[in-house]
Amino acid sequence: MIYKNPLALIGNTPIIEHEGIFIKLEQFNLAGSIKDRVALNMISELESQNKLNEDSTVIEVTSGNTGIAIAMICAIKRYKCLIITTDDTSKNKINLLKAYGANVILTPSEKGLSYAIEIARNLSKEPGYIYLNQFENINNPLAHNITSNEIINDLPCLDYLVCGIGTGGTICGISRNLKKVYPNLKVIGVLPKEQKDDANNHHGICGIGANIKSSFLDPNLIDDTKYIETVEVYQEYINLVKKGLLLGLSSVANIIVAKRIKEENPNKIILVISSDSGYKYLDVLDASV
Ligand code: PMP
Numbered sequence: 705m706i707y708k709n710p711l712a713l714i715g716n717t718p719i720i721e722h723e724g725i726f727i728k729l730e731q732f733n734l735a736g737s738i739k740d741r742v743a744l745n746m747i748s749e750l751e752s753q754n755k756l757n758e759d760s761t762v763i764e765v766t767s768g769n770t771g772i773a774i775a776m777i778c779a780i781k782r783y784k785c786l787i788i789t790t791d792d793t794s795k796n797k798i799n800l801l802k803a804y805g806a807n808v809i810l811t812p813s814e815k816g817l818s819y820a821i822e823i824a825r826n827l828s829k830e831p832g833y834i835y836l837n838q839f840e841n842i843n844n845p846l847a848h849n850i851t852s853n854e855i856i857n858d859l860p861c862l863d864y865l866v867c868g869i870g871t872g873g874t875i876c877g878i879s880r881n882l883k884k885v886y887p888n889l890k891v892i893g894v895l896p897k898e899q900k901d902d903a904n905n906h907h908g909i910c911g912i913g914a915n916i917k918s919s920f921l922d923p924n925l926i927d928d929t930k931y932i933e934t935v936e937v938y939q940e941y942i943n944l945v946k947k948g949l950l951l952g953l954s955s956v957a958n959i960i961v962a963k964r965i966k967e968e969n970p971n972k973i974i975l976v977i978s979s980d981s982g983y984k985y986l987d988v989l990d991a992s993v
Contacts, residue, residue: 731981848877
């Protein structure tokens, strides 16, 4: 199939069935993660309000997929892009952001993302700078109206949705729509176990447990939250690779939870959201081979 517009390659992701569990593979989006949908929606919304022009600089604070997605969309649409992230972000990610043409500001990791957010807020007071702010931007969860429709089209019945929580945009955006269509649906959030008692504890499950409360995070949309430890995720990551599934670490955490639900409820239909591919996390294999 030939596409003239690269942005048409965002969305319409496939679902694979693996050991009786359905997995929606968001790695098939153009820059490789579910955040392509969010970046496109946040930027399109600004465009429809005539708030962007060729002199605008789009700012975002992110250490991962959101930055990559925004830098990619800005490259396609020719906006300037400034990504603010902490100085412990991997060299590969920083190189990719720069390759897409983004400027990158690194802030001291000991000061956390909240310090980076403060810088973004201050900069956004300058003319021409627009801070997208995925933690407070309603177009983050609203991007998943489309994701939800895709799921509804593909699955006539659904009992469980398992989804990691970073900003909570994915889980809340999808849950709000799906609960109207599947009345008995249970929505299960996944977070790092290391953060259960102390939100500042370090963990290795990139993308979840952002430790910043989003304005749109609605606890009524999440029926239960399960906590998974980084070591378990690393083991299951390797296990899934052996079966031919190279999935991102947050996806693997979701699959661990889904397998437990499936064991107790073999006849239930379970969907896991897989936010990105395992290519970014190949370092995990260093310890195993
Ligand atoms: N997994 C990965 C790999 C991610 O990059 C993100 C986004 N930070 C999430 C899960 C969580 O998504 P959300 O911000 O929508 O909660």
